[in-house]
Amino acid sequence: MKRFITFASGAVLTCASVPSAFAQSSVTLYGVLDNGFVYQNAGGNNSAFKAVPGGLFSTRYGFKGSEDIGGGLHVNFQLEQAFSGQTGAATDPTKAFNRLAFVGMSGGFGEVRFGLQNSPQYDVLQAAMDPSWVKSIASPMNNFNALIIRANNGISYYTPTFGGLNAKFMVALRDGSASTGSGVGFYNVVLQYINGPLNVAAGYERGDEPSVGAGGSYSLAGGATPGPGAVLSVFNVGASYVIGSNRIWLAYHTENLTNTPKYMEHDVYQISDSYQVNPYALLSVMYGYLHDRTGKGNNAQELGLLFEYNLSKSTELYTAAAFLENKNKAAYTLSGTAYSGLAVTPGTNNRGIGVGLVHKF
Structure with missing residues (x-):
């Protein structure tokens, strides 16, 4: 259960003339x-x-807070650090908070954020692409796709929702420490429409030198390594619809990772179904096909299965299994959300199964 620490300004101020604008805040x-x-x-x-x-x-921990400053405005912040639940070691010990560190404001105009933050594609769009939200070895999208997950020096704007439609925009500025100097190193835009059982979202992102220029972190599949001058461009679209106890998902992903020569250029198509077995159990099946657009025939396909069982509102058991077939010199592997799969000999098929326990607080 989340633990709330609430600070009421009026409880610590004794002067009756304190303006009413000093409202309640929480962490x-x-x-x-x-x-x-x-x-x-x-x-x-x-x-x-x-x-x-x-x-x-x-695995991570974090702090988030909001202060009501009156007039329907709130000042918000969030700090988040990832670590290994197996060893307790920080994922990046050089940073106090390596996942999120932003401050912003929200109100009737929407929300703005400044600092290290998730890209809208990662934060919002992936939830519309498959039942796992593009996580675990069972998700073809997780194993085939490249994505800039989060970026330093980010500036984002989230619009209010109008008739089920909303938009999210983000740019990330270089800070002069990268070889590319100043200016915009990354931008991302996402549109989403939710109406009852229908959820549709699409987004485009582009980052220069994803390993350096945009900062933050990124995810690449198939053994690709960006070098100086690399540009990653990604377009995603996902849609899902509820039919009885099932939710049917369709997703499309296309990307270019360019340099000299090109590192990656492919499309990914995925269809999934999640079935609510009972109030506690969810069974999801995902199939994805990757088409190599370089003309080299480095295609791949994957069939994944994910079973989740909720022991309580905060704890779940899960089993993820997958079979991935690589063609020609494709070398895609089965990676978990926070760990990398085995290095694969090009053209080799791979299979895997995992079990885990999740607790949220």
């Missing part, structure tokens, strides 16, 4: 712990059974 401590085991085989003797953190959710 929330929260977190997620996800630990488990995974077995993966990538052909022959290339197999492993190991304990892993973050098979479905990234």
Whole structure:
């Protein structure tokens, strides 16, 4: 259960003439712990059974708060750090908060944020693309896609929702420490429409030198490594619709990671179904196909299965399983949300199964 620490200004001020604009503020401590085991085989003797953190959710803790400053305006902040639930070590020990560190304001105009933050594609759009929200070894989108997850020096604006439609915009400025100097290093826009059982979202992002220029963190699949001057461009669209106890999902992803020569250029198509077995159990099946647009025939496909069982409102058990087929020189692997899969010999198929326990507080 989330623990709320509430500070009421009126309780500590004794002067009756204090303006009423000093309103109530709150700070929330929260977190997620996800630990488990995974077995993966990538052909022959290339197999492993190991304990892993973050098979479905990234383990982290954080603080978020909001102050009501009157007139319908709120000042908001969020700080978040990722760490290993297996060892307790920070994912990036050089940073006090390596996932989120932003402050902003919200009101009738929407919301603005400044600082280290998730890209709208990662924060919002992925929830519209498949039942796992593009997480775990069971999600083809997780194993095939590149994405700039979050960026330093971010400036974002989230519009209010009008008739089910909303938009989210973000740019990230270089701070002069990267080789590309100043200016905009990354931008992202997402549009979303929600109406009853229908959820549709689409977004485009572009980042120069995703490993350096945009800062924050990024995710690349298939062994690609961006070099100086690399540009990552990504377009995603996802839609889902509820039919009885099922939600049907369709998703499309296209990307270009360019330099000299091109590192990656492909499309990914995915269809999924999630079935609510009972109030506590959810079974999801996902199939994805990757088409290599470089003409080299480095295609791939994956079938994934995810079963989630809620022990309570805060705790769940899960099992994720997948089979991934690589064609020609494709070398995609099965990665968890917070860990990398086995290195794969090009053209080798791989399979895996993992179990885990998640607790949210």
